[in-house]
Amino acid sequence: MKRLRPNRSHRTDLRDSAAQRSARRRSLALGAGSVAAADALAGWLVLEAGPDAVRPVAALGAFAAAALIAALAIGRPPAIVGALVLLGAAYAAILVLDGPPLDSRSAVVGAAMLAVGELAYLSLEARTAVTEEAGAVARRVATLALLVLVALVLGAAVLAAVDLLRTGGLAIEVVGAAAAIGAVGLLVLAAREARQDNG
Amino acid sequence: MTPFASPRLVPYLGLAALGLIAALALRRAELVVLATPFALIVAAGLLLEGRPRVNAWLSLERERALEGEEIVALVELNAATSIDVLEIHLLVPRGLTIVDGDNPCSLRLHADEERTLSITLRCDRWGSVELGDIRMRARGRIGMLTWEGRIRRPQRLQIYPRPELLQSLVAPLDTQLATGDLVARIRADGHEFADTRVFVPGDRLRSVNWRASARRGELIVNERHPDRNADVVLFLDSFAEARSGDEADGTLERAVRAAATLAGRYLARRDRVGLVTFGGILRWLEPGGGLVQRYRLIDALLETGVEFSYAWKDVNIIPARTLPPKALVLAVTPLLDERSIAALHDLRARGHDLAIVEVSPEEIVTPGNGMDALAYRLWLLRRAALRARFEQSGVAVARWNDELPLDAGLEGVRAFRRRARLSRR
Numbered sequence: 001m002k003r004l005r006p007n008r009s010h011r012t013d014l015r016d017s018a019a020q021r022s023a024r025r026r027s028l029a030l031g032a033g034s035v036a037a038a039d040a041l042a043g044w045l046v047l048e049a050g051p052d053a054v055r056p057v058a059a060l061g062a063f064a065a066a067a068l069i070a071a072l073a074i075g076r077p078p079a080i081v082g083a084l085v086l087l088g089a090a091y092a093a094i095l096v097l098d099g100p101p102l103d104s105r106s107a108v109v110g111a112a113m114l115a116v117g118e119l120a121y122l123s124l125e126a127r128t129a130v131t132e133e134a135g136a137v138a139r140r141v142a143t144l145a146l147l148v149l150v151a152l153v154l155g156a157a158v159l160a161a162v163d164l165l166r167t168g169g170l171a172i173e174v175v176g177a178a179a180a181i182g183a184v185g186l187l188v189l190a191a192r193e194a195r196q197d198n199g
Numbered sequence: 200m201t202p203f204a205s206p207r208l209v210p211y212l213g214l215a216a217l218g219l220i221a222a223l224a225l226r227r228a229e230l231v232v233l234a235t236p237f238a239l240i241v242a243a244g245l246l247l248e249g250r251p252r253v254n255a256w257l258s259l260e261r262e263r264a265l266e267g268e269e270i271v272a273l274v275e276l277n278a279a280t281s282i283d284v285l286e287i288h289l290l291v292p293r294g295l296t297i298v299d300g301d302n303p304c305s306l307r308l309h310a311d312e313e314r315t316l317s318i319t320l321r322c323d324r325w326g327s328v329e330l331g332d333i334r335m336r337a338r339g340r341i342g343m344l345t346w347e348g349r350i351r352r353p354q355r356l357q358i359y360p361r362p363e364l365l366q367s368l369v370a371p372l373d374t375q376l377a378t379g380d381l382v383a384r385i386r387a388d389g390h391e392f393a394d395t396r397v398f399v400p401g402d403r404l405r406s407v408n409w410r411a412s413a414r415r416g417e418l419i420v421n422e423r424h425p426d427r428n429a430d431v432v433l434f435l436d437s438f439a440e441a442r443s444g445d446e447a448d449g450t451l452e453r454a455v456r457a458a459a460t461l462a463g464r465y466l467a468r469r470d471r472v473g474l475v476t477f478g479g480i481l482r483w484l485e486p487g488g489g490l491v492q493r494y495r496l497i498d499a500l501l502e503t504g505v506e507f508s509y510a511w512k513d514v515n516i517i518p519a520r521t522l523p524p525k526a527l528v529l530a531v532t533p534l535l536d537e538r539s540i541a542a543l544h545d546l547r548a549r550g551h552d553l554a555i556v557e558v559s560p561e562e563i564v565t566p567g568n569g570m571d572a573l574a575y576r577l578w579l580l581r582r583a584a585l586r587a588r589f590e591q592s593g594v595a596v597a598r599w600n601d602e603l604p605l606d607a608g609l610e611g612v613r614a615f616r617r618r619a620r621l622s623r624r
Binding site: 078080081084085088091092095096102106110111113114118121129130131133136139143148150151154158159 | 207210283286303
């Protein structure tokens, strides 16, 4: 004799199925966005790659896209990391095989990889039985857009700093002079405060 | 609330570390730029987002409800800090179904914001249930850490069994001494005419039947039946129950519903009603009357459940005061457990006025094919023989299943008791 299953009203079932459909749609849209971003990044890298790097970059990009689709299909977060590693490897192949001096595309690639990863994780998180407030997904996507923008700016700043350190020139002389003047100013300030304390 | 790492935290840290190591190995600064966003998001998530502070309270619309009724539960939330995503889940015990409102649900709370969630619950099954276990999960805008917590605000809800359709009751063979709605068999002062007899000194003058006296030429007085009450003991068998796999009620649910209905109707007739729950755990309530006794009975019935037990139990363990002399013992049982069947035979052998309402499990069991069908037929024959044995000892057995109203089931008992009385005469 079996135990009673918890009763579920017809209204509850209808509402649950509607919520599930909505969650599935959200997850599908975010997953599609993630795959599209990954494909776009891989395609762009293939277009940007030199003749030596085209084949490995294309292969790595294809594997990355396949890994991402598999991760989203089976709902396994570790496979997302694999896809991101493969995308990074595709870009690294360009750097190694083509050997550009200092590639300014790296900031875009980094921001795009972040977008791919975040959209994929959001897609997996959207597969939940929790009913979300209206506009919750839009808010998260807006936050993601802001993060990608910040990542882009920060990447560009890092690149600029690397370029500055690498090339030297007038700019680095100016920065050095400013630092020296600042250090002297600090010393003068410290000496003045010490004299006032003694007096 | 307890912090837990998001599933992104470790992979992103790994990616950042891998990018930096690759940058060192390949001597390419671009790979540092590749690792920067992942390091940035982890650092921002850990440094900028603090522990969320939120409190929750639960209130129920009322503390008592009938089976089938809907009640509203309000979950009040008060956030001391801003929370980007707060998932709330009120655990709903068995016997309640969510009819309206989202549970679990996710919402956003600003600092010092108060929010009230309304959840409409339907009471599906009688019982005493406790609500108030609220699970929460919060995370910030970046969400590198999730904070999980549990708040307990216990609220007890008594779900009373819905009454069964019942128009007339089983009358006991004997009445008690207190005044009630039953016409006693004895002759004394009362309203109901019983017979006439010759006047004897001490008879009251107003009892004289003047017409009969004129015809007979001597003083004749009327005799009357007094209005008395009765003692009824409901004997609820909770040793075993039959239950189908689907969402239909089991025999225990129906038995408790029947017992609650009978108790209410007998108490309304000013009878004294007691209860013996005979099962793995023995519960009893001495006969009493009035509204307080009604609530006592229903509260005792709500605690009834099938508790598994190997121990052999008989009527000797029932306190004697619970089964007063001349009380009608009305057993509500599926007749599945040997211990309760033996106890009922024992009660009859001790001279108690016994009637049985069999909450039939036969409709719940689905006969299979081949040997299963044969076993099912044998089981039905054994049950028929059991009923016949009870009837031979003068105990009426009424079969009651889901398709019949309780009144139709009790009609069998009333008819048997009328026949048995005639045959005794």
